[in-house]
Amino acid sequence: MRAMVYRGPYKVRVEEKDIPPIEHPNDAIVAVQLAAICGSDLHLYHGMMPDTRVGMTFGHEFIGVVHEVGPSVQNLKPGDRVMVPFNIYCGSCYFCARGLYSNCHNVNPNATAVGGIYGYSHTCGGYDGGQAEFVRVPFADVGPAVIPDWMSDEDALMCTDALATGYFGAQLGDIAEGDVVVVFGAGPVGLYAAASSWLMGAGRVIVVDYLDYRLEKARTFANAEIVNFAEYDDIVVEMKTTTGGLGADVVIDAVGAEADGNLLQHVTSAKLKMQGGSPIALNWAIDSVRKGGTVSVMGAYGPMFSAVKFGDAMNKGLTLRMNQCPVKRQWPRLFSHIQNGYLKPSDIVTHRIPLDHIAEGYHIFSGKLDNCIKPVIVPSAAA
Numbered sequence: 001m002r003a004m005v006y007r008g009p010y011k012v013r014v015e016e017k018d019i020p021p022i023e024h025p026n027d028a029i030v031a032v033q034l035a036a037i038c039g040s041d042l043h044l045y046h047g048m049m050p051d052t053r054v055g056m057t058f059g060h061e062f063i064g065v066v067h068e069v070g071p072s073v074q075n076l077k078p079g080d081r082v083m084v085p086f087n088i089y090c091g092s093c094y095f096c097a098r099g100l101y102s103n104c105h106n107v108n109p110n111a112t113a114v115g116g117i118y119g120y121s122h123t124c125g126g127y128d129g130g131q132a133e134f135v136r137v138p139f140a141d142v143g144p145a146v147i148p149d150w151m152s153d154e155d156a157l158m159c160t161d162a163l164a165t166g167y168f169g170a171q172l173g174d175i176a177e178g179d180v181v182v183v184f185g186a187g188p189v190g191l192y193a194a195a196s197s198w199l200m201g202a203g204r205v206i207v208v209d210y211l212d213y214r215l216e217k218a219r220t221f222a223n224a225e226i227v228n229f230a231e232y233d234d235i236v237v238e239m240k241t242t243t244g245g246l247g248a249d250v251v252i253d254a255v256g257a258e259a260d261g262n263l264l265q266h267v268t269s270a271k272l273k274m275q276g277g278s279p280i281a282l283n284w285a286i287d288s289v290r291k292g293g294t295v296s297v298m299g300a301y302g303p304m305f306s307a308v309k310f311g312d313a314m315n316k317g318l319t320l321r322m323n324q325c326p327v328k329r330q331w332p333r334l335f336s337h338i339q340n341g342y343l344k345p346s347d348i349v350t351h352r353i354p355l356d357h358i359a360e361g362y363h364i365f366s367g368k369l370d371n372c373i374k375p376v377i378v379p380s381a382a383a
């Protein structure tokens with residue numbers, strides 16, 4: 001099969017690989033129809049994630065058709081059109097039993113914090129991902145679901161991570177009727193978090209980024225007020241000013257480890273790897289939220305510490321909430337919002353790229369070129 005392969009920072013290419021075999025009775029092999037590149041993949045692509053091995057296939061957002069199932073699989077059969085959450089999880093451990101699918105205890109021998117994620121380095125379990133023609137799906141009876149007939153392929157694809165994560169970000173904000181919600185980051189996760197905030201009762205939604213084309217999308221797609229942080233000496237002062245001096249009720253970090261806006265933080269994290277990620281957006285969130293408010297962190301950070309303004313968070317009495325998204329937990333609500341027309345996830349897809357040209361896809365998405373927001377990858381067999 002054709003598969004994306006990591007060769008080192010900023011280097012990916014497509015190679016021939018063996019079609020993955022069934023390794024366990026509850027595995028399924030899925031023929032990928034669509035995959036996506038996620039902002040999280042950029043952390044791998046930029047060499048930010050420990051133990052990202054040469055030869056690994058990335059891709060944790062994908063849908064496809066079941067090609068083969070192991071002997072114990074009961075919920076899926078060959079030919080089923082399935083969507084697969086980015087989390088790999090057993091469904092029965094202490095954490096899965098409590099809905100913490102992203103924190104499953106049985107799928108990742110390399111870390112105790114994070115569970116398993118497709119195509120996301122050996123730190124996250126060492127599983128190959130779906131930017132390929134075929135992918136092995138462990139615990140096939142647990143994670144995947146048959147795509148409802150009425151749902152489009154691209155909408156289903158967005159449900160496997162970005163949409164679910166944006167929605168989860170708003171959910172962890174504990175938004176009360178009329179709340180002012182600020183979202184840092186106008187990538188896919190931030191756009192979906194902003195749109196979801198309205199569904200949870202927000203009274204104002206403000207999206208902050210420095211890329212005008214993405215901010216424009218936040219205005220049209222998520223109906224948000226937009227602020228370009230590059231136009232202000234101090235974005236925190238602007239956030240306080242626009243909220244009557246108090247700060248926002250809820251702030252969502254949809255940026256994560258590679259935040260721009262402060263050279264020192266950027267160099268010590270992205271370049272020198274002295275921090276698990278640059279906490280610029282997170283610190284802006286802590287500073288921009290009102291006392292007693294909630295900061296919801298969807299942006300991803302590496303395992304090492306980061307210079308987070310913890311004392312200020314403590315003294316302001318903030319609630320900090322965060323996790324990798326337990327994707328499948330969000331699906332029932334997302335399905336009804338999509339079916340009712342409240343959310344149109346595929347509206348943010350900007351690029352459809354053949355798998356054989358995936359290196360170009362990474363280059364465009366990483367460089368924020370060609371007004372790219374969400375690139376979708378189409379394997380040759382599915383095109």
Ligand SMILES: NC(=O)c1ccc[n+]([C@@H]2O[C@H](COP(=O)([O-])OP(=O)(O)OC[C@H]3O[C@@H](n4cnc5c(N)ncnc54)[C@H](O)[C@@H]3O)[C@@H](O)[C@H]2O)c1
Pocket residue numbers: 038039040041042043161162165184185186187188189190208209210211214229254255256257258259260261280281297298299300301323324325373
């Ligand atoms: N928690 C989860 O389960 C989960 C799931 C998916 C993605 N993520 C993470 O969410 C983050 C966003 O993902 P994405 O796909 O939207 O990525 P993306 O790279 O497309 O978007 C990030 C956006 O943040 C903007 N930005 C950079 N610095 C900023 C700053 N200081 N303030 C405001 N905006 C700033 C960038 O210009 C960009 O538009 C990533 O860190 C990703 O790893 C987490």
Ligand SMILES: [Zn+2]
Pocket residue numbers: 038039040041060061086161162
């Ligand atoms: Zn992702």
Ligand SMILES: [Zn+2]
Pocket residue numbers: 089090091092093094095096097103104105106
């Ligand atoms: Zn589990």
